[in-house]
Amino acid sequence: MHTAIGPFTLEFWEEGRTHERRSGLRGTVPGFGEVVLTAPLPLKHTPGSVVSEVRGPSIPTAVFETRGIHTDATDLPTLNGSTLRVGDAMVHLRRNRFGLTLRARALHFRYGGDHYRLRAVSRKRFVLTRRADDEDPGVTLTAKQSGLGGGRKLVVRTTGRAVAADIALVALFAGVDRAPLTRGGAVRAVLGRSARLLAESQA
Numbered sequence: 001m002h003t004a005i006g007p008f009t010l011e012f013w014e015e016g017r018t019h020e021r022r023s024g025l026r027g028t029v030p031g032f033g034e035v036v037l038t039a040p041l042p043l044k045h046t047p048g049s050v051v052s053e054v055r056g057p058s059i060p061t062a063v064f065e066t067r068g069i070h071t072d073a074t075d076l077p078t079l080n081g082s083t084l085r086v087g088d089a090m091v092h093l094r095r096n097r098f099g100l101t102l103r104a105r106a107l108h109f110r111y112g113g114d115h116y117r118l119r120a121v122s123r124k125r126f127v128l129t130r131r132a133d134d135e136d137p138g139v140t141l142t143a144k145q146s147g148l149g150g151g152r153k154l155v156v157r158t159t160g161r162a163v164a165a166d167i168a169l170v171a172l173f174a175g176v177d178r179a180p181l182t183r184g185g186a187v188r189a190v191l192g193r194s195a196r197l198l199a200e201s202q203a
Contacts, residue, residue, distance in 0.1 A: 002136070002161035003031040010035060010171060012152040019044045024052075025154050025174060032167050033058045039076055039175025050077045052175035054168050060087035062168040064176050078177040079107065086111050086165060097180065105181050111165060118173055120181035128170045130163075137161075141170040 010025035013036075024037040039052040050071045054062045063085045066077035084091040091109050099105035106119040115131040124145045132138035139160035147153050154174045158166075 002163055004161050005030045005032075005158050007155060007157045010037065010154045010156075010174070012147070012150050014150070016042075025152070025171065029056075029167055032056065032162075032164060035059060035167060035171050037171045037175050050074060052077050052172060054172045054175075056168070059164040059168040062086045062165075062172045064172055074177060076175060076177045079180045082176075084109065086168065095180075100183070102182060105183070107181065111169075114165075116169065118178075118181070120178055123179075123182070126173060126178055126181070128166070128173065130160075130166055139163075139166055141166060143170055143174060145174060 008027060008029045010027040012023070013026050014021070014023035016022050020042055022038050022042060024039045026034065026036040029035050033056060035054065035056040037052065037054050040046070041051045041053055043050075046065075048071070049065050049067045051063060051065045053064075064077045064082060065085075066074070066080070066082045068081040071077075079093070079095065082093065084093055089111060091111050093107060093109045095107045096104055102120050106117050108118075109116050114133075114136075117129045117131070119127045119129070121127060121142075126143050128141045128143070130136075130139045137160060139158060139162050141156055141158050141162065143154055143156045145152065145154050154171070156170055
């Protein structure tokens with residue numbers, strides 16, 4: 001069902017302690033009900049990987065998972081060595097790692113017959129677009145993260161009529177390290193992970 005919705009906000013939540021600690025963003029989206037992002041899931045339940053997950057009664061469950069040695073040096077799943085699942089579908093991701101512009105470096109994928117593009121605007125802002133086709137004019141969701149610690153939140157503005165998958169995906173990508181979508185972010189991410197791995201190896 002396609003639904004026209006106004007801006008909505010997901011706010012920080014946290015519960016549990018140590019290895020069972022869960023945190024992320026959650027809120028109510030008009031027409032779609034409660035949406036809960038857990039980013040990441042407790043490592044105890046996802047050995048060898050870093051996983052973020054979105055759930056809600058009216059949206060498909062969406063999961064973004066990263067595996068590999070670099071997961072030891074990251075708090076969120078990254079775009080490298082990653083898989084995306086929406087509902088029961090495995091979604092293939094593609095991007096140009098050597099693109100010179102933000103548009104060229106965008107992440108592209110297809111789900112449910114629809115073509116999506118995730119583009120960075122800055123470190124804290126991103127745009128998810130579902131491309132128009134013969135039956136649907138498409139939709140654009142512009143997301144902005146702000147705040148620190150317990151004051152973190154995500155504000156999303158929508159142009160067009162959204163479907164449940166759009167809501168699940170825009171929330172999920174708030175729980176993903178999107179640094180590779182910008183050239184500067186990609187360089188900083190590599191340097192940061194290298195320094196963290198070096199420090200841990202010497203500890």
